[in-house]
Amino acid sequence: MRVALxxxxxxxxxxGHQRQPDRRTVEGECLAALRSAKILxxxxxxxxxxxxxxxxxxxxxxxxxxxxxxxxxxxxxGAFNDKARDLWAWATAEVPxxxxxxxAHERWYRYHLYEDLSVDALREAGALFPGQHDFRSFTSxxxxxxxxxxxxxxxxxxxxxxxxVRAPSFRRGMVRRVVAAMVxxxxxxxxxxxxxxxxxxxxxxxxxxxxxxxxxxxVSYEFPFQVxxxxxxLDEWGALRLDARLRLRWLGSLGDAISSGGxx
Amino acid sequence: MRVALxxxxxxxxxxGHQRQPDRRTVEGECLAALRSAKILxxxxxxxxxxxxxxxxxxxxxxxxxxxxxxxxxxxxxGAFNDKARDLWAWATAEVPxxxxxxxAHERWYRYHLYEDLSVDALREAGALFPGQHDFRSFTSxxxxxxxxxxxxxxxxxxxxxxxxVRAPSFRRGMVRRVVAAMVxxxxxxxxxxxxxxxxxxxxxxxxxxxxxxxxxxxVSYEFPFQVxxxxxxLDEWGALRLDARLRLRWLGSLGDAISSGGxx
Numbered sequence: 168m169r170v171a172l173x174x175x176x177x178x179x180x181x182x183g184h185q186r187q188p189d190r191r192t193v194e195g196e197c198l199a200a201l202r203s204a205k206i207l208x209x210x211x212x213x214x215x216x217x218x219x220x221x222x223x224x225x226x227x228x229x230x231x232x233x234x235x236x237x238x239x240x241x242x243x244x245g246a247f248n249d250k251a252r253d254l255w256a257w258a259t260a261e262v263p264x265x266x267x268x269x270x271a272h273e274r275w276y277r278y279h280l281y282e283d284l285s286v287d288a289l290r291e292a293g294a295l296f297p298g299q300h301d302f303r304s305f306t307s308x309x310x311x312x313x314x315x316x317x318x319x320x321x322x323x324x325x326x327x328x329x330x331x332v333r334a335p336s337f338r339r340g341m342v343r344r345v346v347a348a349m350v351x352x353x354x355x356x357x358x359x360x361x362x363x364x365x366x367x368x369x370x371x372x373x374x375x376x377x378x379x380x381x382x383x384x385x386v387s388y389e390f391p392f393q394v395x396x397x398x399x400x401l402d403e404w405g406a407l408r409l410d411a412r413l414r415l416r417w418l419g420s421l422g423d424a425i426s427s428g429g430x431x
Numbered sequence: 432m433r434v435a436l437x438x439x440x441x442x443x444x445x446x447g448h449q450r451q452p453d454r455r456t457v458e459g460e461c462l463a464a465l466r467s468a469k470i471l472x473x474x475x476x477x478x479x480x481x482x483x484x485x486x487x488x489x490x491x492x493x494x495x496x497x498x499x500x501x502x503x504x505x506x507x508x509g510a511f512n513d514k515a516r517d518l519w520a521w522a523t524a525e526v527p528x529x530x531x532x533x534x535a536h537e538r539w540y541r542y543h544l545y546e547d548l549s550v551d552a553l554r555e556a557g558a559l560f561p562g563q564h565d566f567r568s569f570t571s572x573x574x575x576x577x578x579x580x581x582x583x584x585x586x587x588x589x590x591x592x593x594x595x596v597r598a599p600s601f602r603r604g605m606v607r608r609v610v611a612a613m614v615x616x617x618x619x620x621x622x623x624x625x626x627x628x629x630x631x632x633x634x635x636x637x638x639x640x641x642x643x644x645x646x647x648x649x650v651s652y653e654f655p656f657q658v659x660x661x662x663x664x665l666d667e668w669g670a671l672r673l674d675a676r677l678r679l680r681w682l683g684s685l686g687d688a689i690s691s692g693g694x695x
Contacts, residue, residue, distance in 0.1 A: 173688075175681075175685045175688070177681050179674060179677070226677070226681050228684045228685055228688050229688060255685060257688060257689050277684075279676075279677065279680060281673060281676060325589065326676065327676070379673070379674070380673075382680075382681065384684065385688075394689060396689060401689075404682065404689070408679070408682045408683070408686065409545060409643070410443060410643070411675065411678045411679040411682050412543075412590065412591070412679060413443070413490070413543065414441060414443070414675045414678070414679075415672070415675040415678075415679055416543060416646075417439075417441050417490050418668065418671055418672045418675050419672070420492045420541075420646060420648065421439045421492055421519060421521070422672065424437075424493060424521060424648075424649075425521050425658060425660060425665075425668070
């Protein structure tokens with residue numbers, strides 16, 4: 168039976184996505200966990216595929232993998248999570264034998280900006296992207312013809328500005344170049360007209376923002392996934408979140424102490 | 432010349448404070464860094480001492496170490512930070528040859544509560560501790576006679592309740608038992624009268640809250656320390672803080688996705 172899993176990973180703990188010898192990658196760790204949990208018998212016949220090969224450093228909440236397995240979908244989540252390190256499967260769907268997760272309805276990426284920028288200026292630049300355009304200036308992939316971006320939303324949260332970009336598919340480096348162009352506009356280092364010209368076909372190098380603040384939030388299809396909640400996994404998640412909160416607290420208190428000349 | 436350093440460390444990265452063979456401890460890492468940076472020539476003649484031996488898991492912002500060194504205090508901070516892993520020296524003072532950092536004016540501990548508790552109820556319980564009392568129920572150390580706590584402050588921050596406890600000195604496990612008693616009162620599992628009786632000499636086991644949310648914020652003396660800011664260290668701090676913010680963001684987004692049935 169063919170199964171799709173939604174998986175989350177912290178990109179800082181992996182050396183990119185695609186299998187590589189002697190490197191810990193997302194695909195490598197997925198396959199190791201599936202094999203070790205005896206979910207896959209033979210990787211060559213399992214038709215293992217990923218929805219998105221995220222760049223090194225990029226994190227995911229809802230990337231999707233699919234494979235031919237020999238357990239019921241609900242049983243797979245627990246078995247996978249028991250074996251996978253720094254990877255969380257959290258939802259599952261039974262899919263047709265020919266299903267390839269690359270063929271998605273929509274992908275949603277979120278970029279986190281920890282810089283004091285004008286949300287309005289970012290929105291103004293972001294509004295240029297939705298629709299059908301020439302995205303050759305926004306990818307390192309070979310010429311790809313025109314592409315379609317559905318939405319670019321900018322919102323302020325308590326400590327970061329969030330840039331949410333949605334499209335049926337993306338090319339390599341595309342979100343990081345789109346956000347780089349938006350940030351350059353907000354910093355007044357670039358004019359909106361430069362983005363308009365690039366989207367009309369004039370080549371321009373906007374550079375790339377760093378990969379770590381980029382999360383692949385979700386990949387969606389025409390069918391739903393079932394969320395599988397396991398108490399043990401929720402406990403583990405709670406412990407990891409406490410660790411992360413305390414780490415950030417410690418760094419914040421250290422910063423206060425250094426900048427004020429004493430702890431506050 | 433004898434030098435005192437304020438040092439910060441994340442307790443989750445060490446196996447406690449006191450030197451142990453084959454374990455990475457705060458004192459062990461301090462001594463290794465001091466030796467490797469050639470600040471100490473002979474550890475046996477350096478009269479190396481710590482202000483507080485924090486429990487395993489407890490973090491510090493401003494613990495204090497002192498030693499006989501052969502560099503100017505300002506030069507020591509950079510040399511130490513170049514060699515120490517997961518330890519930050521950030522302030523320094525030249526001290527008399529006989530100085531032992533244990534003899535402090537005041538120690539300030541902060542406990543972080545990530546639980547929905549009444550701040551008023553915590554304050555009411557915390558108000559019982561300041562002054563001279565019998566703290567035998569609040570330590571695992573041998574009978575210590577009466578001790579004096581100066582202040583217990585409770586405040587709410589954006590994601591945690593902070594309990595700040597100040598005293599000239601503490602006994603082993605004391606802050607974690609004081610906070611355990613305060614939390615038990617706020618949960619209505621304990622009466623204020625039980626704390627009053629214990630402080631008057633009736634033995635009671637209040638248990639201990641976990642060590643990780645406890646930070647030794649500062650140890651103060653009758654003399655000031657000079658804060659030493661190095662641009663490289665500030666850059667490194669900024670990068671660590673971004674890592675920590677993204678880690679917490681990733682866990683938060685994962686939690687949202689699991690609890691809502693999809694990323695939000």
